[in-house]
Amino acid sequence: MKEYAHAHPIDILLSVSRFLGLLIFPVLRAIYSLLFTTNLLIDWLRGAWFDLLIILLIIGLGFIRWQRRGYRLEESGIRWKRGIFFVQTQLIPYEKLSVVAKERLFYLMPLRAVYVSADTDGGDAHSSDFSMLLKKKEADPLVEKCRALRDQPQKIERVYLPKNRNIAILSLIASNSLGGVLFLSTLFSGAGKVLGRNIEREVFDQLTTVTGWLLQGIPPAAAMVGLLILGGWCMSFLVNLIRHLRFSAARRGNWLRIESGLISRRLYDITVSRINLVEMQQNVFTKALGLYSVFLHANGYGKKKDELSVLMPSCDREEFQNNLRLLLPEFSLCRATVKPRVRYLSRFLIPPAAWIGGVSLFWWIVWRLVPDLHSTLLFLWLMSEVPCVWYLIVKIVSFFHTGIGVKNGVYTLRYTFLYRFKTVIVPRERIVSIQVKRSCMQFISGCCDVVIDTFSEGKKRHVIPNIPLYEAQQILKCTDLPEPVLLRKEKRNRKKPSSAS
Amino acid sequence: MKQITLKKRVLVWWECAAFLAAILLAALVLLIFVPGTWLWYLLLWVLGAVYVLTSFLYLPLLWMSIIYCVDDTCLMCHGGVLFPKTRVMHRERIAFITRVQGPVSSMLHIATLVVRAAGGTAVVHMVHEKQAEELEQELYGGIE
Incomplete structure (x- = not known):
């Protein structure tokens, strides 16, 4: 039988980081020498053998870890062995990779x-x-x-x-703090343009008063935070690039x-x-x-x-x-054949409208409770409404975007997740489960939410909201999966009039 | 359908582990609490009762309940005393298998197989080394 091949020797040094926790013992010894002995250096040096022993132990464990880890290529797959006390052996077949x-x-x-x-x-x-x-x-x-x-x-x-x-x-879109930076820039520097210079000055005066009360020298700190966010974004952009x-x-x-x-x-x-x-x-x-x-x-x-x-x-x-x-010619994009009807538009608009109303109500209550900060509150109210209005715009576009299509056993799912529009192309074989969910209101309006789980090591879920139930049922029939009980009832109800006629 | 049950040495190992745990807990009670008080008696009696129930009832029942079956299509793991559970895993979904052996299990010639599949994991606990190897071979044989 072929021997196991080991990792690159530099792996010993990289493995050492796993055992650095053992350094707590030399640290504790140093603290003890510092607090409870009179002749600090001599006492510490007297016990230095213990520190050296710990360092040797760390390196030794790194070496043992390296020595016990190995792989060998077999006919059917990669055989991998690892572990110091609990030895794990596994064979990963090539055809499963x-x-x-x-x-x-x-x-x-x-x-x-x-x-x-x-x-x-x-x-x-x-x-x-x-x-x-x-x-x-x-x-x-x-x-x-x-x-x-x-x-x-x-x-x-x-x-x-x-x-x-x-x-x-792509780097521009994928860099995380872009939205936050834009928002903060608008909040701090664009205030004047939106509300006029007087209000801007008043906002900054109020902010300086409040922050000055909390901490000394907050404006430079705020600038520092702003710079950090901007720097963070730049870094994220560069790393992605x-x-x-x-x-x-x-x-x-x-x-x-x-x-x-x-x-x-x-x-x-x-x-x-x-x-x-x-x-x-x-x-x-x-x-x-x-x-x-x-x-x-x-x-x-x-x-x-x-x-x-x-x-x-x-x-x-x-x-x-x-x-x-x-x-990837196997993955063909197709048009959505099942889409939300115009009468379901309200179902897309109600959540953002509720957010806009809720935020307005919150600031109105604050306005009534704190009469001295009207201009600041007005500005904060406007700023907090921005994400809500943005959400409303996303939902309006989402109404036209959402849908399901199928072509040659490959599904195209279109839906919105938070502020992102997603179009997913998934072959039928890679779908794990399909759920059709209906709330009370959806029961009345005749639409449903389709939840599709696809193959993944974790959980990969796609929710296509507010599409017509019967059409969803028809398109789901293509999956050869058993239909939910609710759908079967619906189908029976639909069949009844035709059989009676 | 091929069936695998646990060897008697596994039950012996469990019993030894339970005994050692009971001894350790009793020593802690004797060290920490004042002897002769109601709390001291209560803790020792509860500990004794739990140990007797575990050692003479729960562990033997658990040992008897654990069965692993493998056929052409699936791997089935059954076990549990209070809440018996059966897990069925389709062989075509199996991705790879990990064999785990600690210091004690190496000494007793037993091994645990962790069967990883798309969407889940099944564990075949403490079977004999030879049986583990055969099961591994058989399951890999079913991988297409």
């Missing part, structure tokens, strides 16, 4: 060390089923073997290379290879048959501009922290359809 990833981090490049990870449909949602830091010369054959045994490679390769401008747009520059997606046979990264290069081999879904995301701005950001959902891709599962950074509709035909 959904994603094999190779990550070349810039600081490990001089050492020729590469992170290799492999993932299946099962296992933990937040970590890879197999992950090891390997020598480059060992990593390449492993990745090649995983790919070769899953597929017969074809000569024709179709490649998609986005422009840097498109990657910059660097992570996704030199992006490419190539389709060859039964697998898709995605590469990205300017400094640290990441390579993913994704088995096409194990892709769960393709998801397009838009916000109001990108929808108005006709731009899409397209993401891929395959177990193991985009799993790590701050990692996005990008397929196309940003593109227009035509570009999207062409590239999708090029890379």
Whole structure:
């Protein structure tokens, strides 16, 4: 039997971080020497052997961890062994692999060390089923073997290379604190434009009075907070940009290879048959501009922290359809055939209207209770209404966006999640369950919410709200899944008049 | 349908663990509480009663209730005394299997299999090493 191969020796040093908690003992000893002894340095030095012992123990444990971790390539899969006290052995079959990833981090490049990870449909949602830091010369054959045994490679390769401008747009959209920065900028600097200079001055005077009462020198601190948010956003933008520059997606046979990264290069081999879904995301701005950001959902891709599962950074509709035909012809986009009726429009408008009313009521009560701060309250009321009105706009657009379509066993689901418009293309086989939910009001109006769970290591749920029940029932029949009891009743009721006639 | 039950040594190991836990708890009670008080007596009596119930009733019943079955289509895990539970996992959904062995289980030649599938995990607790290996082989044989 072939021996287990070990990780790159640098893994010993990286493993040490797991045992750094043991340093608490030298720290406690130092505190004891500091508090309870007279001759501090000599007493501390006398017991220095203990600190050295702990450091040796930490390094030793790192070494044992490295020594007990190993992998070997077998005929059917990757055999992986790990654990010091509780030894875990697992075999990951090649045909079950959904994603094999190779990550070349810039600081490990001089050492020729590469992170290799492999993932299946099962296992933990937040970590890879197999992950090891390997020598480059060992990593390449492993990745090649995983790919070769899953597929017969074809000569024709179709490649998609986005422009840097498109990657910059994605980074702009995906950077987290953009909304917050825009909002704060409007709050602090745009107040004058909205309400006039007098009110702006009054707001800042009031704010300075309140903050001055709370803490000394708050305005510079506020500026600091603003700068931090802006800096945070800039950093997030840069990280996203660097992570996704030199992006490419190539389709060859039964697998898709995605590469990205300017400094640290990441390579993913994704088995096409194990892709769960393709998801397009838009916000109001990108929808108005006709731009899409397209993401891929395959177990193991985009799993790590701050990692996005990008397929196309940003593109227009035509570009999207062409590239999708090029890379994933199995996933075809279709028009929504089941859409909300005009009489269900109120169901889209009531939640944002309730938010607008609720926020107004709250500020009106505050207005009555605090008569001295009318102008400040007016400004705060207007500012807090902005997200609510934005939500109303999103919901109006959502009414036209929402729907379900099906073509050749591939569903296209259109719905809104928070402030984002989503279009999801999912094959029938990757749907786990379908629920049809109806509230009392929906029972009266004859519409329903369709909740679709798709394949995922965690939970991936899509809620398509307020679509006609009977049409939803018809489109769901295509899934060959048992129909809910409620639908069967509805169907019977619909059949009765025809049988009577 | 192939059935796997637990070996007697597993029950012995559980009994030993329960005895050690009871001894440890009793020692804590004897050390912490004042001897001869009503609380001291109450704690010792409750501890004794719990130990007797666990050791002579619950653990043997639990040991007897645990059965694992495997056929062409699925893996079935059954177990539980107060709330018996049966978990059925389709073999075609199985992604991979992890075998776990601690220091004691290595000594007793027993292993635990964690069967990971798309959407869930089933655990085959403390079966004999040989049975674990056979089960693993059989389940991997069903992977298409």
